[in-house]
Each structure stands twice: as C-alpha cells, then as structure tokens.
Amino acid sequence: MLTKRIIPCLDVKDGRVVKGVKFKELKDAGDPVESAIYYDSEGADELVFLDITASSDKRGIMIDVVKRVAESIFMPFTVGGGVCNTEDIRDLLNAGADKVSMNTAAIKHPDLISATSRRFGSQCIVIAVDAKRREPQEGKPPGWELYINGGRTPTELDAIEWIKKAEKLGAGEILLTSMDADGTKNGYDLELTKAVSGAVKIPVIASGGAGSVSDFYDVLTKGCADAALAASLFHYRQLSIAGVKNYLSEKGVSVRI
Amino acid sequence: MGTLHKTKGDQISNGVKIAVIDYGMGNLGSVVKACNSFGADTRIIVNAQDFDTADKIILPGVGAFGDAATELKKRSLDKLIKDKIKQGLLFLGICLGMHLLLDSSQEAPGEAGLGLIPGQVVRFKDEGIKVPHIGWNQIEKNGDNPLLKAIEDKSYVYFCHSYYVCPDDKGIIITTTDYGAKFASIISKDNIFGIQFHPEKSQKTGLKILENFIKL
Numbered sequence: 001m002l003t004k005r006i007i008p009c010l011d012v013k014d015g016r017v018v019k020g021v022k023f024k025e026l027k028d029a030g031d032p033v034e035s036a037i038y039y040d041s042e043g044a045d046e047l048v049f050l051d052i053t054a055s056s057d058k059r060g061i062m063i064d065v066v067k068r069v070a071e072s073i074f075m076p077f078t079v080g081g082g083v084c085n086t087e088d089i090r091d092l093l094n095a096g097a098d099k100v101s102m103n104t105a106a107i108k109h110p111d112l113i114s115a116t117s118r119r120f121g122s123q124c125i126v127i128a129v130d131a132k133r134r135e136p137q138e139g140k141p142p143g144w145e146l147y148i149n150g151g152r153t154p155t156e157l158d159a160i161e162w163i164k165k166a167e168k169l170g171a172g173e174i175l176l177t178s179m180d181a182d183g184t185k186n187g188y189d190l191e192l193t194k195a196v197s198g199a200v201k202i203p204v205i206a207s208g209g210a211g212s213v214s215d216f217y218d219v220l221t222k223g224c225a226d227a228a229l230a231a232s233l234f235h236y237r238q239l240s241i242a243g244v245k246n247y248l249s250e251k252g253v254s255v256r257i
Numbered sequence: 258m259g260t261l262h263k264t265k266g267d268q269i270s271n272g273v274k275i276a277v278i279d280y281g282m283g284n285l286g287s288v289v290k291a292c293n294s295f296g297a298d299t300r301i302i303v304n305a306q307d308f309d310t311a312d313k314i315i316l317p318g319v320g321a322f323g324d325a326a327t328e329l330k331k332r333s334l335d336k337l338i339k340d341k342i343k344q345g346l347l348f349l350g351i352c353l354g355m356h357l358l359l360d361s362s363q364e365a366p367g368e369a370g371l372g373l374i375p376g377q378v379v380r381f382k383d384e385g386i387k388v389p390h391i392g393w394n395q396i397e398k399n400g401d402n403p404l405l406k407a408i409e410d411k412s413y414v415y416f417c418h419s420y421y422v423c424p425d426d427k428g429i430i431i432t433t434t435d436y437g438a439k440f441a442s443i444i445s446k447d448n449i450f451g452i453q454f455h456p457e458k459s460q461k462t463g464l465k466i467l468e469n470f471i472k473l
Contacts, residue, residue: 001394001395001435002394003392003393003394004392005393040460045393046392070284070286070287071286071287071290074291074460074463075458075460076458095286096284096286096287098455098458099417118321119282119324120282120319121353121418121419123391123418123419172389172391172419173391201383201386201388202387202389203389203391203392226387226392
C-alpha cells in the first residue's frame with residue numbers, strides 16, 4: 001500500500017540552511033548535506049529544499065548543494081525557489097534533484113509546465129501554490145486567491161482553478177501552502193487541502209500550519225493530503241519525524257516506519 | 258574511455274566494471290555513488306564509442322519515453338545495449354530504463370523501445386488513485402531471485418512514475434506492487450533485470466538490491 005509521506009522542508013540561502021538549529025547530532029546545522037543526512041536517519045520520506053538565495057548570480061551554489069546531497073543520501077528530494085525556465089529545471093535534475101517545483105514562473109508562463117512535463121516527465125514537475133482565503137465580498141466568489149512572488153503579490157486568480165489548469169498542463173504534484181495557516185502552528189488548512197485534493201487527481205503535499213502530531217493526522221485523513229510538509233517544527237525539534245510517524249501509525253494511517 | 262568516477266571513502270574496487278548509460282536527460286550521481294560504494298568500478302557512457310569494456314550495464318531512469326528512445330538512437334546506444342545483452346552482459350534498467358526494454362509505451366505512441374522484452378508500457382488508470390504514483394510502496398515477491406537476496410517480502414521502496422510495464426510473459430515478473438491494481442515492480446529475464454522503483458533513492462532496501470546486482 002502506498003504510504004502517506006512526511007516531508008521536512010529546508011530553506012537554503014547562499015548554499016546554507018537558514019534557521020538551522022545546532023542539535024548535538026549535527027556538527028554544522030547550516031550544512032544542507034548534514035541536515036539531509038540527519039533527516040534521512042530520522043525516517044523522513046522525502047526532503048524539500050527551497051532556495052531563497054536572492055541574487056541570481058549566486059544560483060550556481062544551489063546546483064553544487066544539490067549535487068552533494070544526491071551523492072550523500074539515497075532518498076528522494078525536491079528543489080524549488082526561483083526556478084524560471086526549462087534550463088533551470090534541467091540543471092537541477094542533472095545535478096540530482098528528483099523533482100523540481102515551480103511557482104511564479106509557471107503562473108506567468110503556463111506553457112512551461114507542458115513543455116517541461118513532456119520533456120522530463122510529469123512525475124518530476126511539482127507546482128507550488130501559495131493560496132490565501134478571500135475576504136467575503138459581494139460580487140466575488142468565495143474561495144482562495146493565488147499569490148506569487150513568495151506570497152507577496154496577489155494575482156486575483158482562483159487558486160483551485162489554477163491548480164486544475166496546472167494538472168491539465170502536465171503537473172505531477174501540487175505543493176500547497178495555506179498562507180492563512182502558515183506560521184500559526186494551529187494546524188493545516190483542512191478545508192483548502194480537501195478542496196484541492198478533491199479537485200485534482202495528482203498527489204497533494206499540504207504545507208503551512210503544522211503545530212502538533214494531531215495536525216498531521218488531520219491533514220492526511222480529513223484533509224485528504226498525500227503528504228504533509230513542515231519546516232520549523234522539525235528544525236527546532238518541537239516534533240521528531242519518528243514521533244509523528246509513530247503517532248500516525250498508531251492511529252491507523254499507513255506510513256513507512 | 259568513459260570517465261572514471263572515484264571519490265574518497267569509496268570501497269576498494271572489487272573489479273566489477275559497471276557501465277552507466279547517460280542519455281543526457283538526468284542525474285546519474287546517486288546510481289554511480291551507490292555502485293562505487295559497493296566496490297564497483299563505474300564508468301559513464303555517453304556515446305556508443307565511449308564503451309570500452311564492462312561486466313554489467315545500468316540504464317537509469319530519467320525523462321520521458323519518447324525523448325529517451327530518440328536520444329538512445331542518436332547516440333547509437335540502442336545498438337550497443339542490444340549487442341551487449343546478446344553477448345550475455347548483465348543489464349539493469351531502472352524506471353524509464355526498464356520501460357525502454359519493452360516494445361512501445363503509451364507515453365509516446367509510435368516510438369519504438371528496445372524490444373528486448375515483448376510487451377507494452379501503459380499508464381495507470383486514474384480511477385480512485387492519484388497519478389503519478391509517488392512515494393513509498395511495498396514490493397511483494399513472486400518466489401526467489403538472486404536480485405532479492407536478503408530483501409524481506411513487502412519491503413518499502415520509492416516510486417515516482419505514471420507508467421508501468423506489462424510484459425507479455427507474466428512469468429518474468431519477480432515482484433509486484435499494489436496501486437489500484439497489481440503491477441510489475443521488478444522483472445527478470447535471462448541476463449536482463451528491470452526495476453520500476455528507484456533503488457538509488459530507496460535507502461537501505463534499494464542499496465541492497467543494487468549491491469545484489471553488482472555481486473551477481
């Protein structure tokens with residue numbers, strides 16, 4: 001049986017893990033490879049690296065990080081952040097990423113999804129979506145608005161309509177972040193996750209809001225997510241991946257232990 | 258001569274020469290690193306003329322069927338693979354590298370595969386399941402095979418694919434995996450092996466399977 005995935009996310013800036021906390025297991029918490037090895041040993045099912053390097057001339061650093069990670073750990077990982085075109089995707093896949101996620105570029109140039117999924121296969125094209133609940137307003141439909149540029153710019157597009165379109169164009173997976181829930185630690189946005197999961201037939205990774213083990217249970221059951229992602233919760237060791245997976249297993253959710 | 262990949266910390270070579278076929282569409286780092294860690298002497302083959310000598314060939318899985326089949330032909334790698342398999346070299350195809358062994362694929366109608374395993378590559382029917390099939394799923398053994406030495410039945414391995422192989426001869430299926438329906442996750446015919454999941458991404462279980470292949 002296919003298991004539900006638990007995915008830690010690491011923000012990487014100029015080749016270093018941001019917000020890396022120095023655990024006793026880690027000699028250098030800022031080293032993406034060391035962090036990856038640590039999460040691997042903890043039982044993570046996949047990793048996501050988000051490159052938040054601001055300047056484009058430093059982007060080559062990320063390629064080196066990806067190469068070193070691919071040669072150090074034998075587990076799958078996705079790389080995203082600032083992916084602009086087919087060449088970026090090719091370079092990251094060539095360096096060893098299993099999947100590449102796109103956000104703003106895909107919304108600005110939807111044909112990028114069809115071109116890259118045809119060339120590299122849908123299974124490695126992940127569309128990252130930042131969605132924010134719309135204020136109830138007369139004349140406007142309820143639902144979630146799609147944001148770009150790291151959640152800074154509203155698009156007026158409906159997030160769910162965009163996700164359906166991305167699926168049709170060849171996206172293989174959705175990495176869904178609720179901007180309302182993100183950082184609150186009050187739980188994932190179950191309503192949004194369920195709505196998206198029901199709207200498409202590709203896997204959905206839920207992100208934003210995890211604060212406790214029961215939040216993971218809720219989003220993987222009630223929210224119908226295929227995978228759950230968390231960042232700071234794991235970085236700061238508020239929860240361990242093994243702890244989350246043991247809890248899920250006891251509650252009858254199929255996970256790899 | 259292909260490039261010799263050796264890094265510090267690799268085991269001393271046990272003399273097994275592995276040719277990893279690179280058709281320019283993705284990463285081979287994890288596969289090469291895994292082979293080297295079991296003492297193999299791994300070379301990357303980009304064109305047919307790079308091929309010097311090898312005991313075994315690995316065709317890793319990246320990209321889409323149509324482009325991959327075209328690239329193999331462009332680099333005369335299709336002929337090389339067929340010749341070497343005929344000569345008895347052990348061959349391992351991973352994911353798309355497994356698909357390419359068959360006659361054709363629904364992913365690229367009209368594009369011919371290597372035709373070494375009679376049959377077709379088909380897409381999952383997305384009725385009640387999500388496609389692509391992404392994540393950790395179990396392999397169920399159909400009897401014994403040297404590739405599965407010390408691998409427990411129902412071990413978890415990592416899958417990432419929308420298509421799977423349907424060989425005409427069901428007898429070559431050595432493990433199946435359940436996703437909507439049961440499909441062939443490992444096949445073995447004479448000196449040819451095909452693996453649908455990514456052993457190079459499947460941690461301990463995957464590495465053991467690669468080690469088994471190297472030590473066959």
